[in-house]
Each structure stands twice: as structure tokens, then as C-alpha cells.
Amino acid sequence: MNTFNKSFRRTLTAAAIATAMGLGSAGIHAASNTAGAISGEVKSSAEQPISGVTITIKNVDTGIVRTLETDTGGNFQLPRLPIGNYEISAAKSGFQLYSQESVKVTIGQKTSLNITLAATGETVTILGGAVSPVDTTSAETALVMSEEDIDRLPVARNATAIALLAPGTTRGDAAFGNLASFGGSSVGENAYYINGMNLTNFRNGLGGSTVPFEFYQEFQVKTGGYSAEFGRSTGGVINGVTKSGSNDFEAGFNIIHSPNKGREQAPNVVYSVPNAVLDGSGNPVIETDTQSFIINDQDEYEETSINLHASGALIENQLFYYVLYNPRFSQQDYVYSRGSRYDQSNNDDAFWGAKLDWNINSNHLIELTAFSDENENSTLTYNYDLATRSGTGFVGETTTKTGGSNTILKYTGHVTSDLTISAMWGESEYDRTAQSPLDGNPAIYDSRGGGLTALGDWVNLVAGAGFDTREATRLDFDYFMGDHEMRFGIDREVNTAEDSSFYSGHIYYRYFDDTRSNTGESVRVRVFEGGGEFETISSAYYFEDTWTVNDRLTLRLGIRNESFDNKNANAQSFIKIDNQWAPRIGAAYDLNGDGEQKLFANFGRYHLPIAANTNIRLAGAELFTQDFYQLDGLNPDDTPQFDPANVIDQQVFGDGTVPDTRAVKDANIGPMYQDEIILGYERSLGDDWSMSMRAIHRDLKATIEDVAIDAAVLQWAAQNGLTQTVDGEAPADVWTGFHQYVLTNPGQDMRVWLPEFEQFAELSADVLNYPESERRYNAFNLVFDKKWDGLWAVNASYTWSQSYGNNEGYVRSDNGQDDAGLTTLFDQPGLLDGAFGYLPNDRRHSLKVFGAYQVTDAVRLSMNYLYESGRPVNAFGVHPTDEFAAAYGAESFYQDGELVKRGSRGRTAAISQFDFGVNFDTEVMGYPLTLKADVFNLFNANNVREVVETAEQESGVADPTYMLPTSFQTPRYLRVSASMTF
Secondary structure: OEEEEEEEEEEOOOOOOOOOOOOOOOOOOOOOOEEEEEEEEEOOOOOOOOOOOEEEEEOOOOOOOOEEEOOOEEEEEEEEOOOEEEEEEEOOEEEEEEEEEEEEEOOOOOEEEEEEEOOOOOOOOOOOEEEEEEEOOOOOOOEEEEEEHHHHOOOOOOOOHHOOOOOOOOEEHHHHHHEEEOEEEEEEEEEEEEEOOOOOOOOOOEEEOOOOOHHHEEEEEEEEEEOOOOOOOOEEEEEEEEOOOOOOEEEEEEEEEEOOOOOOOOOEEOOOOEEEEOOOOOOOEEEEEEEEEEEEOOOOEEEEEEEEEEEEEOOOOOEEEEEEEEEEEEEEEEOOOHHHHEEEEEEEEEEEEEEEEEEEEEEEEEEEEEEEEEEEEEEEEEEOEEEEEEEEEEEEEEEEEEEEEEEEEEEEEEEEOEEEEEEEEEEEEEEEEEEEOOOOOEEEEEEOOOOEEEEEEOOOOOEEEEEEEEEEEEEEEEEEEEOOOEEEEEEEEEEEEEEEEEHHHHHHEEEEOOOOOOOOOEEEEEEEEEEEEEEEEEEEEEEEEEEEOOOEEEEEEEEEEEEEEEEEEOOOEEEEEEEEEEEEEEEEEEEEOOOOOOEEEEEEEEEEEEHHHHHHOOOOEEHHHHHHHHEEEEOOOOOOOOOOEEEEEEEEEEEEOOOOHHHOOOOOOOOOOEEEEEEEEEEEOOOOEEEEEEEEEEEEEEEEEEEOOHHHHHHHHHOOOOOOOOOOOOHHHOOOOOOOOEOOOOOOOOOEEOOOOOEEEEEOOOOOOOOOOOEEEEEEEEEEEOOOOEEEEEEEEEEEEEEOOOOOOEEEOOOOEEEOOOOOOOHHHHHHHOOOEEEOOOOOOOEEEEEEEEEEEEEEEEEEEEEEOEEEEOEEOOOOOOOHHHHOOOOEEEEEEEHHHHOOOOOOOOEEEEEEEEEEEEOOOOOEEEEEEEEOOOOOOOOOOOOOOEOOOOOOEEOOOOOOEEEEEEOOEEEEEEEEOO
């Protein structure tokens, strides 16, 4: 099910009293991101097209009826149909009536029907037929899963788990939560849609609104080649449609519970450090101490989710409702690295959602969706005693707020048989607040001896309040003209991010072993405060023509134009890029003209806008300084003792003022975009089986990064004879390596405003000394799919892939940095030394197999298996020759002064995991009851997913925790559920 699937029944004779027809899904024609479509052709038994045939379709669930007539070529088109089951009939005087029940329409797909009408009194013999699951008109790559499909499988009930079933997707770094990487892209480059509205996290691209799976009806996972309707993504698209009501009243509940009892634990991690002691004669002896690094055997997690739902008709055949109430309860106990602290988190908030569908008449539909994923989590933090393995003194409580209210209003109008209009408006809110009564106390970490130990009375490293609001509108048109199916539309988003953030106590101390200090130890003192209100306006328009050139060849010719306008804390545009043209071209060719096999190709360009995080960090009134001092000892409250005169190093990253908009961006800046080429072959292997293979190439042509320009400015000033700035300071006293950061396309010439010189400077790529940003992805995947036939189904895919370059993308996995577009990688030229190699999402081999088998009418078994290669490992240390790069600490590709190229320290272990499920269907008092048990990671595999990649501490001293595991496979756990409908 990795492509849009299509099946259609053909008679091998002239046709019968009713027909030879083809049923299926997967077309790229007239199917939107919230609906499906039906199209077809009506012929006589002599294979002549019949015009004026009355086509009638009826939604089985809602009773809505639509009719139209075939054109002169015998063709008909029914675009933007609500997903569901339909009955269809074809009638014309002089011909026998044709009817077909249960024609399924699914999200983003077109069901194609080939109908043959027999003349009145005509007698024909049906010799048989063939069913093919291949859509010979589609060049798109997508996985479509209904709720029924997923209910048959042992998978977690969230969007990421569904995305990870698709070929070419891998699980992202644990630092970013539970997210997927598509086609080598970072986890911050995906788009998330619900009922046609983009609900992606626009701060940094990491995920979107969290909706319980029970609220969804179908998912569409686009892994490549998607149409011009979709943008703002260089990864993949996760597109969901929620449930709707029908004429039949239905209510029900389910309870899903993942108990802590029986949940296995990941291994603990320890390491050895040398310790000098005196023997009985007073002579120094080096002994080895064992230190705890990761303590997993004390972690606990338990979760319960209850879903109560009801649906039906307020007005039969016209007004329908669906409502869901989802109380959620979870508790998690977690021990910090090295056992420094212990957290207990509790959550008991509820999700609610509702959908109203008003069929004004057969041609006009209004949909209203509203839901709230507002969530408040309470975390109690304790000190931890390694000896007793228990929490000791209470430190403090943190309240974290996420989510908010969401409203989506959509209209669909079938104006004529050739023209359909769709309009959508939506508003979404998302809270991003983390606060504690202890936020006035300084944050303190101890890195001496390796690791990271929390000290002092604080709980939030970065505290504060944040609130995001998105207002989105879009208008889409579908128009049919002969062999051309044209779609065009516009969309606009106004995204507003409010932010107030700071280090706990407005100061952050961290202790290091440091050979630059006379005491052998140093304290890094960071001060950070930022905030403001920041607006981003993003808009686009597109046009796409699906042209049926002949019976075998279909072309999709699309173009998309995008623009974005990011504003600073003073509501001024600080970066605005227009006319980002993105061609989307696809071709599909039916090899033999029988609908059994096809060749297809796709070329697409995809742009990614600048995240709101960039507005906040680069265009706000941010105060951010970093100073190193000799550490002389600790006070009783764990704060440092140091003499400000014993300074080792000082940097200013932000001086607390809103910068001149001309000084934070390259006047020549271009957009961030990626090109993708897909070549493929697909064929039917029988009525239920299909096989496909694809070759994929992705090339990230340009990125937008912030770079320091100080060294280049010094060269430019010297070349132009400028020896002092207007305030009397010499350039070398101003441009210290961290004075001015500028958004640019790395590796290109730059034109930027220098405030101190009060003029623009033309800085060449050679003077700036940054390489071009590169990321390339090559892959081949092979898929075998057996669709569900009431007895069994299986999907098996193998993917070989490689992802290489010098830049992962929006976010950075190898150091867990979620500063979208502002990672440290391009901050100094020296940080790029050795940066080209295999990237964090490079997992060379991936095998996925999932399916289900109906043992009896009551019992069904299911499984989900994954094998995945390990990821490349780096060695990060302090740059030995570039003082500006060295000031970033362990961020360079160096160890012990030697260059260690990206990914050259081997790979983590391969991952192998088998999940197993059992369903039991029965009845209680005449109502259906389903009991289900799923065991995840049945064999409790515990291979390492991630390791410490910092070979040195920030001071340059070797890090004893280098290569220690930081993340394992999720240990074996059980999920049980019970579901009943009335």
C-alpha cells in the first residue's frame, strides 16, 4: 500500500447485462487532501462511448445523492467526494440498467470505473474478469491507511507510528520526541494536515497538534512525488481526515491501557573513571571507580486512555454529527543522567472533538471541525540517592502547558458538472508554557568527570511562556475540460508566536574540567533572556493539469508559487522571499494497455519556509552572553566561587536589542528548496497482490542558515582601508567572531548591512569561507502488498538508502539541537571542517513487514516487524586551530586535535523488533465487543539506538562518557484494550 492503489474489473468479452467495471483507488485526479473522487467511462458492448448516460451515486451512510450525465466521449467526473462507501448506477434509454454496490472512496484517491452498458434485449456471456490493484494513471508515492486497517495491526495509536509503516521513513532522534524522518530529511521538515488545515508546529517544524487516533477516519502518508496542492515541506506529509456521522445513530467506547506491571527495563549504563588514592605507605595509586551514567531500571510508565463517542443525524440525509470525549491518564517516573535527580510526571487532561456535516443539498456541503488538545502536565522533581535508589528531598514542581483549541470550517460546492469549488478557514492555538516557583533560582549543571549532573534548586533550564496562533485560509478549484483535469488554488497562513523565555534565574552555570584554568576547573556562565511577539505570513498559489494524453499515457503538469514574510519583534519584515517557483511534473504509462502494469516518473521541487524560531532568536531583543572563569570552589547552595578577574574567555551572542533588519539577513538571500526525482515500476500479481519498485533521488539544493561574518568583515575592512568604526573602535575590537550573525545561503556571495560602518558590504563566498550546504538522498525500495480480503493481508517492503552531505537540515540530531535553521553547524567556518559524510538519518537497510490473519470468525492475529541498520557515529571535540570555532566547545569534528570526518566512528547497532497482536470479537447483550492485546518488542530486543558523540568536554578535556549509550530500543510492554459499540 505504498502507492495509491487502483483495482478495476474488466470483462474479457463484449460486456454483460450489467458491465465490466473497474474499482480502485489511487489516482492523482480531482482528489483533494480531504476527499476522494470517482471518474469513469461508459461504453457500449461494441466499445463505443455513450454520451448522455445518467450517472447516479448515493452515499450509503448519509443518503446523499448526486447525478450527472456523461459527455460526448462517454466520460464522467465526480470530484471532492466525502470519503465513504457509495452505490452507483448508470441508465439510458435503449440500454439495460447498470448498478454497483459498495464503491469505496478514500482520502486523496480517485476510484476509476469502466462501465459497459448492454443494449436492451442484448444477451452476452460473461467469460470472466481480472482484478488489478494497479492505478496506471498515478505517479505519486503514498500510503493510505483507514482506521480499520490500523485496528488490525499492533501499532501505537499516533500519526508517527503510521508514518513509520511507509517505505523510506525512519524514527528520528530521541531528543525530538516521537517523530519520523522522511527520505533523509530532518524530522523538522514534515507537514501535518487535519481536515485540510496545516497544523504543523511552525516554531521549529517538530510535529503538530496531537489528536487521538479514535478521532481519525483515514490517514494518507505522502513520502514523495506529491502534487502542487501541498507545500512547506521537504520531508513528507501526514494527512488525516476525521470521522463524520451518518443516518444511523451509533455510540460506543473503548478503553486502552498500557500497564507498568510487566513492562521491561532498558539496561543501565555505567562507566569507569580513574581515581588517585594513597596506599598504606602514603604513595599515590590509581584505582578505577565505577560511575552510574544512565539509570533505566527505576523508570516507570503507565497510561490509560478512554474514548467515548457518539454519532448520528440531527436531520436525516442532511445534518450529521460526530463527537468524541477522550479522558487521558498517564504517570511517568524518570531518573536523570548519573542519578542526580528524579522526576514524577502526572497528566489527567481530556481531549474533546466534534465534527458537523451539513449537506445543504446534493451539490453543497459545509463541514465544521472543532477540537481541543489542551494539556497540562505536572512534574515533581526530587533529589536522588544512588545508594538507596530512591528520591530524597523534594526540589520543586513544574507545570507544562501544551496544545489549545482548533476550529476548521470548510465549504465544498459542485457548481456545475465541470466545476467544483472548495473553501477553508481555520484557526489553531498552541500553548508552550513551562513554569515553576523555582524559576528565580540559577540553573546549574556539573560536567566535571563527564556526564551532566544537575545541582542547586531549580527545575527548568529554560523557563517562560509561549503561545502560538495560526489563522489559515485556502480556496481550491477543480475544472474539467475534455482530457484535462485542472486544479488551481491559493492559500494563506498568518502565524503569530508570542514568547518570553529565560534561563532559570536568568543565569546558567556549568562546571568543567579545564586545563586553561590554574585550578584545573572552570565555570561557564551563560545569561539568556528573549521574547516578543513575532508574525510570519506565508502564502502560495498553484495550478495543476492532469492530462490524459491517450489510453496509456497520463501526465501531471503542476506549478506552485510560495512566499513568506517573517517579521521581527518590532513588526518589521526582516526577511521576505517571493516567487519561490516549484514545478511538479509526473508521468504514468500503462505498459500493455490492460491496466496490469505501469512505468512512472516524477520530478518535484519543494520549498521550506523559515521557522518562527528564527524570528524569535535572530530578530528579537535577545540577550545572550557566555563567559568562562577559573572555578575556585562551590558555595553551600552549589553556586560557583570565582574571581571575575580570572576570565578565560568571553562571548556576546546577543546584546539585548532588536537588530537592524538589514543587518540580520543577506540582501541576496534565496529560498531553501529540495529537488526530487522518482522512477518506478508497478504491476499486478493477481486479484489481491501488487508489486512495486522505485528509485528515489533527493538533493537539498539550498538552505538558509545563520552564519557569523566577523572574520570576513575584518578582511573586507582591511581591503577597503577602513581602520576604525564610526564610534572610534577598531574593527578587531568589534568583530570578535560572535558580533554579527546573518541569515544567508551558505557558500554564496553576501550583501549585508554593517551598522558600525553604516554601509552595505559585499562579501564574497571565498572571504566568508563557508562551504555550500549539501544533503543528498538516494534510495531504492521494493514493495509487495496483499490487500485485505476478509481472511488475511500483508505488506512487505525493503529499502536501501543513503543520506550524505554536510547538513542534516532544519534541526540537528547529532547534538539534539531543535533550533530550526539556527543550529551551530554553520556558525563558524571551522565547524564545517570534516562535516561532509553520512548524516544522522542514514540507515542503509530497512525491512518492514506487517499484516493480519483471521484465524476464526472471532480471533485475528497480527504482526509488525522492523529491521533497520544503525546510524553513523561522530566524535565531537574542540577545534585545535580556529579560535572562533573552539569557543563553541565540543562542536567540531575533532578529537585530540585530529580531524575525525563525519560518521567515521562506525555505526550504532542494527534494530530488530517484532510486535504481535491478538483480537477477539464477541458480543455482550447483543452488542459487539472487541478485546485486544498487543505486545510491543515481543522478544525484548535492547540494542542501542544512540550514543554520546562528544569525545571531549567543552574545555577540551577527554569526555569519559564518549560512546556510552544514551538511548535503547523501547523495552517490551503490553497494551490491552476493550471496545464496544451500540
